[in-house]
Amino acid sequence: MPASEFDIIQRYFREGAGRISAAQAERVRCGIGDDCAVLSLPAGDEMLLSVDTLVESVHFPANYSPQLLARRALAVCVSDLAASGASPMAFTLALTLPAVDEDWLAAFSSSLADAAAEFGMILVGGDTTRGPLCLSLQVMGSAPAGQALLRSGAQVGDAIFVSGHLGDANAALAFLNTESSELLPSQRELLARYHAPVPRLALGQKLRNLATAAIDISDGLVADLGHILKASGVAGVIRLSDLPISAALAEHGGSIDSALSGGDDYELCFTAPASRRAEVVALAQTLNVALTEIGSIQAGSGLRCFDAQNNVYTPVGGYQHF
Amino acid sequence: MPASEFDIIQRYFREGAGRISAAQAERVRCGIGDDCAVLSLPAGDEMLLSVDTLVESVHFPANYSPQLLARRALAVCVSDLAASGASPMAFTLALTLPAVDEDWLAAFSSSLADAAAEFGMILVGGDTTRGPLCLSLQVMGSAPAGQALLRSGAQVGDAIFVSGHLGDANAALAFLNTESSELLPSQRELLARYHAPVPRLALGQKLRNLATAAIDISDGLVADLGHILKASGVAGVIRLSDLPISAALAEHGGSIDSALSGGDDYELCFTAPASRRAEVVALAQTLNVALTEIGSIQAGSGLRCFDAQNNVYTPVGGYQHF
Known part of the structure; x- marks a missing residue:
């Protein structure tokens, strides 16, 4: 695939980055398009993060709707932030695609932007590669130091x-x-x-x-x-x-x-x-x-x-x- | 594959987490094994992060040595932190494997632990799924607020x-x-x-x-x-x-x-x-x-x-x- 198609993909995913609140924008000092994204944490907060991979035919059906896939993938990953008591912040997407299909990308990226807005997340970086359809999302959130919910605190009674x-x-x-x-x-x-x-x-x-x-x-x-x-x-x-x-x-x-x-x-x-x-x-x-x-x-x-x-x-x- | 093999994979990757300095351990409030990892940033620092995906036969040769693959994958990803002027901190690994091959996992995870120690990184989370061999690494580092190197600052002269x-x-x-x-x-x-x-x-x-x-x-x-x-x-x-x-x-x-x-x-x-x-x-x-x-x-x-x-x-x- 020519470089112009790589640019197309980047363009699809940058659009969702505009639909954020001023408070959120303040936390993202640098988003998509540089070597690293730069995030600023609220004072006294710790960063919580989780990564989830979804492979076609394993975690979602073959030929699954790109709209449903985008929302479901982000929801599944954000659920780990919820379980830890985090306030959502930003996420990255590593997307492996068998080919550049503009209809698919338009539907997927638009749904992803909607889901990001729904959950209060900003897409700050990612990577696109060619291969069997697979998504790896990493979500990041924050919580006051020491207040993250863990699995290990259950007490008798x-x-x-x-x-x-x-x-x-x-x-x-x-x-x-x-x-x-x-x-x-x-x-x-x-x-x-x-x-x-x-x-x-x-x-x-x-x-x-x-x-x-x-x-x-x-x-x-x-x-x-x-x-x-x-x-x-x-x-x-x-x-x-x-x-x-x-x-x-x-x-x-x-x-x-x-x-x-x-x-x-x-x-x-x-x-x-x-x-x-x-x-x-x-x-x-x-x-x-x-x-x-x-x-x-x-x-x-x-x-x-x-x-x-x-x-x-x-x-x-x-x-x-x- | 039975659940016990999933446990095997987790075990391989937890071992590398022990080889970290006290200063590094202080930054990782919760590592592998909970819904989220919890990271603490040095006061006044921002978090820098980058994600890279490597697909077999696209980004590395088929049947590539697992030792070389682990080190190269982390190095390639950490290079983005270097380019941004970040101090390395932690990383996550989303690993998609066609099957559980214990020899391969032993070689890969041991080399990954060595590379992590070499670069000053700690593995804090990840996800393992079944599918064509593919790695998605997200690296995280920190830099004093406002000091991250960007692509956008070059000046005439x-x-x-x-x-x-x-x-x-x-x-x-x-x-x-x-x-x-x-x-x-x-x-x-x-x-x-x-x-x-x-x-x-x-x-x-x-x-x-x-x-x-x-x-x-x-x-x-x-x-x-x-x-x-x-x-x-x-x-x-x-x-x-x-x-x-x-x-x-x-x-x-x-x-x-x-x-x-x-x-x-x-x-x-x-x-x-x-x-x-x-x-x-x-x-x-x-x-x-x-x-x-x-x-x-x-x-x-x-x-x-x-x-x-x-x-x-x-x-x-x-x-x-x-």
Whole structure:
């Protein structure tokens, strides 16, 4: 491909950089187009960062809509900032493309700019290469020093909470390739949860001084809560009857396994002292987001799930990266 | 691949995190293994960052040695920090692998840890996915606020300098697949320049208050100096007889085109006021690195090259990204 096509790509991605607030612009001393981007942190803040790679046919379907891909890729990555309690700031995009397709690039970059504006992020740099379709995004945010939420702070006696509903996105995998006109309204609802996850940014920031540990549910509740338990050196108990299941998911059955082991929801799972339960309830009202207590932290290791009859339930495994 | 192999990969990359100084550790509040890494900047500093993707058979040969790949990938990326005058800090790695090959991972991760220690970097996060071999590295460094070197500061009357020698790595492409035993000593020297580029970190940092603009030469002098000229809104004139050509490259002929348009050297090209020429000479002695004045900045646009007879020379184009 000639150099002019490389320039085309750069042009597509620079446009989104204009739609930022003055406060954000102040933080980006140099954006796209130099050897390095230059970011300025608020005084007393630390920088939080996370990187996610999405490969075609592995993390998203082949021939996936470029609009949906751009928004979903950024949302998935920003969700890590949410889980850490970060205020979003900027991101970079390493984009590998099989060929320069201007229609694809126009749709992708315009959707990416919309998503960036939605999440309060600025694209500050990147790299474009030729190869099988693959995106690597690194997101950066900030939080007051020492206030980032980690996986390792859960304490015996804490209550375990999750935001929103679990299992919706996983259930949508079954009809990802079905024509929209053939879907029931409830199926369309589940599908939207897969295509357009909402990173819980406001929740994460409010949890800075309330949660003892947090993670976003990308690989399924069992796997991700498992990371908190392992990092914190504690055990967890959850009650299946308390898992928040949407009406749409309930309609489609198999909801417990989907809620326990299905990935792609990008809700937050967090722990907080049981004595501060009322603050979590108040926060749910303030933010207008469901926050459901699903269990508790105990001494020991591992996760046990109990059904309504108090029998141990063994969930099927969560998403495996390889 | 089962989850245990994902764990294997994580284990390989955590090991390198132990070989850091106390001062570096102080900057990394949270490294590999949480939703986000947490970095603390020195007071008054800005964060500088850059991302580079390397795809097999595009940016490095198929079946390339994992030792060489790891060091070269990090060096290439760190070179952007050097060009911006940053002090290196931390990096993330998004690694896409066709399969889990433990021998390959052991060699790659050990070489990456060595390179990280050499450049003063800490691996703080990453992502591993399955797919065609591809690496995306993001490097982060810091510099005192307002002191980052940009491409846009060149002024009419500035002198143009380059570090080291030009064209060596490009010339090595001709015998990249030749058995080492069949190579002349000079060919081995050129090959080493391709395999193991040295990012000019110390030079970049010393140039913070001396250079008006800087870039690293990854795509060839003509292309990269062209970026400075365009970003600064000026023209450049270079004298071919002044280009620093190594004895090894001279032996292999075609040196002028290689020096003008060959990529992969990762030397710095920078501009500085002609009145501060003596400081550049002194800096070359302090750092024991060749710094050669090759031309000057003039009013206008574009780059002109003159040969020893003062005739205009039209170089062949530099590396194209697509």
